[in-house]
Amino acid sequence: MRPVYGVSGGVSKFKKARPDKTFQAIVKEAVVYTLQDIGLEYPKFLEIVDGSVASYFSDHFTRQLMAGIMVQDYLGLTPKPSHRVEGGGATGGLCFQEAWKSIASGDMDICLAYGFETMSHVNTWKGNEFIALASDVSFDYPVGGFYSGYYAMMVVRHMKEYGTTVEQMAHVSVKNHMNAYHNPYAQKRQKLTIGDVRGAPIVAWPLTRLDICVMSDGAACTLLASEDGLKKIEKATGKRVNAVKVAGIGRGTDAMRMSDRPHKDVPLLPHEKESDYVGKRFVGGKLKYPGIHSFRAGRMASLNAYKHAGIKDPLKEIDFVELHDAYTSSEIQTYEDMGLCRYGEGGEFATTGETFMPGIDYGLKLKKEPVCPVNPSGGLIACGHPVGATGLMQAVFAMWQLQGTIGKHFEDNKLQLKNPRRGAIHSHAGTGTYVTVSILEKN
Amino acid sequence: MADKTAQIEETDEGTILFNVPLPQNVELLKDLSPIVLKQPYHIDYIHSYGQDSPWFAGLANKRLLGTRCQKCGYRFATPKLSCMECGGDCDWVEMPQEGKIHTFTVCEFGSEEFLKETPFILCLVEFENFNTLLLSRLIGVDPREASLSWVGMKVKAKFRRNSKFKPTDVYFVPA
Numbered sequence: 077m078r079p080v081y082g083v084s085g086g087v088s089k090f091k092k093a094r095p096d097k098t099f100q101a102i103v104k105e106a107v108v109y110t111l112q113d114i115g116l117e118y119p120k121f122l123e124i125v126d127g128s129v130a131s132y133f134s135d136h137f138t139r140q141l142m143a144g145i146m147v148q149d150y151l152g153l154t155p156k157p158s159h160r161v162e163g164g165g166a167t168g169g170l171c172f173q174e175a176w177k178s179i180a181s182g183d184m185d186i187c188l189a190y191g192f193e194t195m196s197h198v199n200t201w202k203g204n205e206f207i208a209l210a211s212d213v214s215f216d217y218p219v220g221g222f223y224s225g226y227y228a229m230m231v232v233r234h235m236k237e238y239g240t241t242v243e244q245m246a247h248v249s250v251k252n253h254m255n256a257y258h259n260p261y262a263q264k265r266q267k268l269t270i271g272d273v274r275g276a277p278i279v280a281w282p283l284t285r286l287d288i289c290v291m292s293d294g295a296a297c298t299l300l301a302s303e304d305g306l307k308k309i310e311k312a313t314g315k316r317v318n319a320v321k322v323a324g325i326g327r328g329t330d331a332m333r334m335s336d337r338p339h340k341d342v343p344l345l346p347h348e349k350e351s352d353y354v355g356k357r358f359v360g361g362k363l364k365y366p367g368i369h370s371f372r373a374g375r376m377a378s379l380n381a382y383k384h385a386g387i388k389d390p391l392k393e394i395d396f397v398e399l400h401d402a403y404t405s406s407e408i409q410t411y412e413d414m415g416l417c418r419y420g421e422g423g424e425f426a427t428t429g430e431t432f433m434p435g436i437d438y439g440l441k442l443k444k445e446p447v448c449p450v451n452p453s454g455g456l457i458a459c460g461h462p463v464g465a466t467g468l469m470q471a472v473f474a475m476w477q478l479q480g481t482i483g484k485h486f487e488d489n490k491l492q493l494k495n496p497r498r499g500a501i502h503s504h505a506g507t508g509t510y511v512t513v514s515i516l517e518k519n
Numbered sequence: 520m521a522d523k524t525a526q527i528e529e530t531d532e533g534t535i536l537f538n539v540p541l542p543q544n545v546e547l548l549k550d551l552s553p554i555v556l557k558q559p560y561h562i563d564y565i566h567s568y569g570q571d572s573p574w575f576a577g578l579a580n581k582r583l584l585g586t587r588c589q590k591c592g593y594r595f596a597t598p599k600l601s602c603m604e605c606g607g608d609c610d611w612v613e614m615p616q617e618g619k620i621h622t623f624t625v626c627e628f629g630s631e632e633f634l635k636e637t638p639f640i641l642c643l644v645e646f647e648n649f650n651t652l653l654l655s656r657l658i659g660v661d662p663r664e665a666s667l668s669w670v671g672m673k674v675k676a677k678f679r680r681n682s683k684f685k686p687t688d689v690y691f692v693p694a
């Protein structure tokens with residue numbers, strides 16, 4: 077396989093509603109930004125790009141089938157190749173990886189990965205229903221199942237088995253909202269306290285409104301290229317490309333119904349030992365995995381991506397993570413899946429300060445210095461979650477972080493880490509049915 | 520014969536238009552607010568339970584069914600006719616009607632269809648000798664008193680007298 081590089085990216089501001097434009101035109105905003113950032117003229121882009129991958133989750137929200145081709149023609153990309161990917165909340169992460177594959181395989185030299193979701197066309201509760209249709213419609217949805225309820229059940233078990241607390245979860249919300257305060261693309265830019273998060277109305281016990289991301293309209297895209305592709309872009313722009321290397325990708329899956337998740341041994345990361353998951357602190361003396369307290373797909377995706385990128389000890393070797401925090405609880409569970417801490421220790425890890433940004437006052441007493449900031453952009457909780465765009469948004473923010481251009485794009489340098497070498501992006505669907513992890517490195 | 524007075528029927532229903540923009544100068548059109556329409560959308564969907572149908576027939580007869588792999592013996596408390604462990608075919612088996620709360624939540628909101636039922640309690644029930652769980656409703660406890668102590672609570676199945684052929688034909692109450 078050939079090396080793959082992230083060249084450029086763009087994000088439309090994520091908003092509650094964008095009635096001013098149809099989905100095609102919102103995607104175009106992100107694409108135009110992507111090209112302008114590297115000084116690539118639109119006609120020249122159409123000439124040198126080999127194809128695209130389209131990312132959107134729900135046909136119900138658009139009430140339009142084959143919306144992908146409508147974006148493709150609006151962008152002027154017809155008759156070049158394209159296909160649509162769909163995998164719930166992980167749709168954007170899958171899209172990024174499909175574009176990676178197009179280039180790594182040698183099929184393309186330059187590929188555009190674009191994604192969108194326009195969720196404002198129905199009210200929040202109808203939107204919850206559309207999303208709930210991404211759960212088993214014979215056994216789960218008709219019981220009154222909806223995603224906040226599913227994740228709440230997962231974290232209740234996490235709390236029972238490991239002693240995780242709602243205050244630990246609230247730390248994630250405070251952190252991510254505070255980070256987003258400096259991100260102009262974010263839908264919610266709020267300075268919150270632990271009390272604000274716990275005082276917000278409960279949606280599904282114990283998750284409050286401020287533990288949960290919001291629906292959103294928005295688009296994002298990234299331009300990926302091979303080494304030959306980089307040369308073509310540099311020739312077309314007359315400028316050196318500040319490219320980021322995509323050092324590895326990984327994916328995993330799990331059963332749609334949480335009820336079906338088995339109890340097995342933990343697939344260990346290189347820095348973990350079998351004895352880490354045996355002992356009195358686990359129910360029955362041994363961790364029963366994944367159960368419904370952990371995301372086996374997240375562990376699988378991490379294992380694959382780390383192997384691919386040569387990562388042995390993620391907390392030491394990854395400088396930041398943009399991960400799928402649709403719920404504060406799922407951010408905590410994901411720390412464990414990605415091996416930033418051990419299973420069962422995610423709650424405590426959320427409060428130490430290791431996942432916070434340096435130089436930002438969160439109004440919290442944090443015991444440790446930042447080690448690996450998680451969701452420096454503000455994550456889904458604060459940026460919003462226009463499903464098909466989300467995983468690509470993470471890729472764009474991670475690329476800017478590694479390019480050192482956050483200050484330029486956000487018009488505020490507060491969220492720029494000092495010389496980050498390596499970042500991970502993590503995209504996650506339906507209580508962990510599909511999960512992707514991709515590793516990006518400074519070139 | 521031609522009828523020059525023919526007219527299309529005028530009806531009462533129609534689109535509710537929130538804006539009707541049009542300036543004299545069409546060059547200004549790009550600055551106009553968008554036209555936003557509300558379009559009702561209703562469908563009757565024909566859903567088949569397929570190979571899972573006996574489970575729903577079981578509920579209508581106050582019997583809770585699970586499945587068991589013919590090859591490896593793995594037992595599913597939410598029926599699966601193909602074994603996730605070995606790919607074997609599964610047989611139907613009778614389930615115990617008592618179990619324990621594995622986890623739960625109180626839904627104060629929900630998807631639109633279930634909003635009127637809030638607050639309701641969702642739970643995953645575990646059963647002795649079964650490897651997987653069952654999602655169900657829990658009643659008979661006060662949703663305002665949700666606490667982690669509910670995890671592990673013994674519960675028993677109850678069935679609706681008039682089956683609606685939905686998974687809510689069974690629900691659980693404290694045992």
Ligand SMILES: [Zn+2]
Pocket residue numbers: 588589590591592593602603604605606607
């Ligand atoms: Zn089997």
